[in-house]
Amino acid sequence: MALAASLLTSLMLVPMLCSKFLRSEEKGRSPRQSLFFRSGEKVLTWIEDRYSALLAWSLRHRKTVLASSALIFAWCLSLSLFVGREFFPQEDQNQMVAEFELPVGTRYERTGRVGRQIHEIVSRHVPESRDIYVRWGVVDEAGAQQIIGDMETYRGMLFVKLVNKEDRGVSPKQIAERLRPITEKLPGAVVRYDVRDPFQEMIFGSGGDLAVELYGHDVAKASEYAARVQKVIARIQGIEDITISRKEEKPEIKVLVDREKAAKLGLDVRTIGKAVETLFAGTTATRYREGGDEYDVEVRLRPEDRERIQGLRDVYVSTPAGDQVCLANFAQIQEGLGPNRIERKDQARYITVSAQVRGRDIGSVARDVEAAIRKIPTPPGFSYKIGGAEEQRREAFRLLIWAVGLGMVLVYMVMASQFESYRDPFIIFLSVPFGIVGVIMVLALTGLAMSIVTFIGLILLIGLVVNNGIVLISYIGILRQRGCDAYTAIMEGGRSQLRPILSTTLTTLLGLAPLVISRGAGSEVWGPFAIASIGGMTLSTLITLVMMPTLYSIFEGVKVMPAR
Secondary structure: OHHHHHHHHHHHHHHHHHHHHOOOOOOOOOHHHHHHHHHHHHHHHHHHHHHHHHHHHHHHOHHHHHHHHHHHHHHHHHHHHHOOEOOOOOOOOOEEEEEEEOOOOOOHHHHHHHHHHHHHHHHHHOOOEEEEEEEEOOOOOOOOHHHHOOOOOOEEEEEEEEOOHHHOOOOHHHHHHHHHHHHOOOOOOEEEEEOOOHHHHHHHOOOOOEEEEEEOOOHHHHHHHHHHHHHHHOOOOOEEEEEEOOOOOEEEEEEEEOHHHHHHOOOOHHHHHHHHHHHHOOEEEEEEEEOOEEEEEEEOOOHHHOOOHHHHHOOEEEOOOOOEEEHHHOEEEEEEEEOOOOEEEOOEEEEEEEEEEOOOOHHHHHHHHHHHHHOOOOOOOOEEEEEHHHHHHHHHHHHHHHHHHHHHHHHHHHHHHHHOOOHHHHHHHOHHHHHHHHHHHHHHHHOOOEOHHHHHHHHHHHHHHHHHHHHHHHHHHHHHHOOOOHHHHHHHHHHHHHHHHHHHHHHHHHHHHHHHHOOOOOHHHHHHHHHHHHHHHHHHHHHHHHHHHHHHHHHOOOOOOOOO
């Protein structure tokens, strides 16, 4: 929409305004304005003279120019080995989450004490905090589980809301690193920190920065395999907070129903289970209404009747005939261990080993992880694949690469139809690959990673970088049609179109400059976008001004360069 409005303005409004306001004489200018315009004209004329000298030298040394351009392209392309890859830049959301976990089966009260200890540690060591919220234990039935994830009596989470980014000198990651050595000393507790945006997790997935999905049917072998994977990837630099999705079995009390005895009493397993659940976990029997408000009325045994296992054996279950039968008459009570859950994906059982990545890009860490896993003997019937944000990054990059290729084809087709030629559009089109390697170059030099955001900037460059080439080559073609020889047309066209080319480039770079220097909210996302665009635009402009006229002279068969 912005480009469409700009096109309409340039075709209709700008010519009208030029006819009204554009004057060649200095009539009506103040002395200060006249001095400004004369000084600017001298600077631009000096730049044009220097560029004309450079262009003349380039036309006399075409092999040197083309060889240098090829070397620059190869060097920038080789820098891709040093450019990291990530799915989406980590944005400072003024918040941090600490998930803590104790051994499976830990009582709710013990977990609460640890949660309060972590709350006290954060209050004391994080002066940048604004609000702190801690919770632990089983979630309620109000849907909180969908917001904060699966909770058990041995697990909890602490949410820290930080002051605004402008009011603190450290990032959430640095705060997490400050707390990590302290919370590691808590006996029996494992604390993991997460500074990701929860809304990004809902959109892009919450499987951790990096996840290894192990597929196999055997539960015992899967757990052993996951433990070996965890041990191996823990040695890789940048890996931290490793978790296995399938936890160790938790202690439970099993009610083993004798179905034959229960059937004689007119009972089935579902009825018995519901009765036991009501007596010990409770159930909502009715709702009490008063003054327009409703209150749930829950029914269950008194606390003193739920403290011992013997209390479960002695409970009574109502039969369809209305009799009360003791549970011990038709069921056995046993203590044992039970699995937390068995996960399935694509109709296969799997277990996930996930981790957070710190200090390195996800792409390079994923390569190291895959190399380390390949060295582990894979159990029969098992396989693995990389999941989490890295899996989504690979899929997104694959689609974006297709988008880049399609954009390049469409741009060339449009230029070929406009010029009614294949040669001139080809010369102009060479600015596109140089714009792409310009993005790679600036990312490598600044230490930024290639992400979806920088890919968007790269796709936009495909349409931007050819504009200068179109302006230059089309004007050279106009001069040729007016009777100029190839050399004169190139020299005159280059000098005449230098100002519009520089104006187009500088306005684009200056428009992106605020995003580069910004340090406010969202700068982690839009900064790489602007830096990538500036790098690609700058290199492609240099190629347009130097290599493009040189290549045009070769295609036009210019043999002898006049002495300058």
